[in-house]
Amino acid sequence: MWLADEEGRLVPAARLGLPREAEERLREEVRLLSGPSRRQLGPEGASVLARIQHHGRLLGGLALVQAGHTHPARSRVLAFAEDLAHHCALALENAHLLGQFQSAIHVRDEFITVAAHELRTPLTALKLQLQTLQRPLRQGAPCEPLLTRFQAVSRQVARLGRLVEGLLDVGRLNTGRLPLEREPVALDELVHDVVEHFSEELGRAGCEVSLSLQPHVTGVWDRARLEEALIHLLGNAVKFGAGRPIGLRVEQWGGTARLLVEDQGIGVSPEALERIFGRFERAVPSQEYGGLGLGLFLTRQIVEAHGGSVHVTSQPGEGATFVLELPASSPGAYMPLPGPWPRPPADSHPT
Structure with missing residues (x-):
């Protein structure tokens, strides 16, 4: 049995009862298969080759060999090989989907942790600012220090607002909608x-x-x-x-x-x-x-x-x-401006 790597090459996954030379020869024949399976005779005997594939995508291949046989394998052996390849393909695809699912869960858990931390920081700052505002308000303190504290509170509220709006935008994008008011x-x-x-x-x-x-x-x-x-x-x-x-x-x-x-x-x-x-x-x-x-x-x-x-x-x-x-809504007159900025390609034509 062989499995396809990221570059589409067949890499040995299991070999039993075959010399390495025969395995390499069969692997090349599996790679060149034009159909899902094939019966053949070779130096190693009668063999059945089958592609392991899912929706036309090659996942691997397998070869079943009857050593020393001089007649092609029977039809039932061919059917068995195709059924085995099909179940292998399902198992590989399920493993791939499980890996994607686990990766998505990891991303979700990491996001929840970071989001909780990001939201907790301004909330903690707001709590402290409000606590410190209570005493001077009760004592009739001058307005200027209070204004400074209220500005600090306002900054934290604005930060919370940006975080929440960002999360809402992600929700809108998940539904395929990002409304624009042009x-x-x-x-x-x-x-x-x-x-x-x-x-x-x-x-x-x-x-x-x-x-x-x-x-x-x-x-x-x-x-x-x-x-x-x-x-x-x-x-x-x-x-x-x-x-x-x-x-x-x-x-x-x-x-x-x-x-x-x-x-x-x-x-x-x-x-x-x-x-x-x-x-x-x-x-x-x-x-x-x-x-x-x-x-x-x-x-x-x-x-x-x-x-x-x-x-x-x-x-x-x-x-x-x-x-x-x-x-842009209409061509503008380009005015060169100083500074070490990236310039457009030489074949561009400024208006």
């Missing part, structure tokens, strides 16, 4: 608003933001969804590049609007460049960096729902540049 949006204005809204987090992280924004880059987009996508990217840049500069750039090439977010953080390994856009995926251990592993997944879903795309260029230790491309 309206004319100027991308440079949207970036200004998000950076201003995010300024407190950027300040606490010590991240200086530089903007290079081409004006009049517009499209018919869902403003709230794009703001959400940019907040995910800014949060990602702050998390992995705290204390280092972040750059944002808006430009238009033909009918495509481009938004670039560059950080100088830890970077992304080549094998994780595509994987990080998956649901609950991370390029680093969750013990070192928090988060549900949803930000980049939701960002891609939002951008693709608008008919656009998102990708990242990065090297470990050299930061990362995320590029969002969206269909």
Whole structure:
């Protein structure tokens, strides 16, 4: 018996009563089978060859040999081999499905653990802030310290809100729906608003933001969804590049609007460049960096729902540049802007 590996090669799984040379010869004959099974005569005797397959996909093969026989195997032996191969295929497919199920359970359990931790952190902070507010309120304390504490509470509430909205979006995507409320949006204005809204987090992280924004880059987009996508990217840049500069750039090439977010953080390994856009995926251990592993997944879903795309260029230790491309409502006049940003291909034609 042979089983197919990831590259489709037949690898020996069991051999009894056959020399290695005969096994290798039969394996090649099984690989070249054009039908599900075949009877044949060879140096080793009468044999029956059968493919182990499921819905046309080759999973392996088997050979039953009657040593020394000079007549082909009987029809019942052929039927037995085909039935055995069928049951082997079912067993292998069930094992594959069980592995997928166990992997999904592991991802679910890990997500529940991380989600519980992420939700507990702001709740704990809220509880402490509310407890400390009770005493000065009873004592008639001045308003300024109370305002500071209320702002801290507001930040934690906003964080909880983002976490809950992210989970709700995953639920919407599971049902195949990510509703968009489209309206004319100027991308440079949207970036200004998000950076201003995010300024407190950027300040606490010590991240200086530089903007290079081409004006009049517009499209018919869902403003709230794009703001959400940019907040995910800014949060990602702050998390992995705290204390280092972040750059944002808006430009238009033909009918495509481009938004670039560059950080100088830890970077992304080549094998994780595509994987990080998956649901609950991370390029680093969750013990070192928090988060549900949803930000980049939701960002891609939002951008693709608008008919656009998102990708990242990065090297470990050299930061990362995320590029969002969206269909613009009308061609804009391209204005070169300074800065070490990735340029479009040489064959592109800016308007």
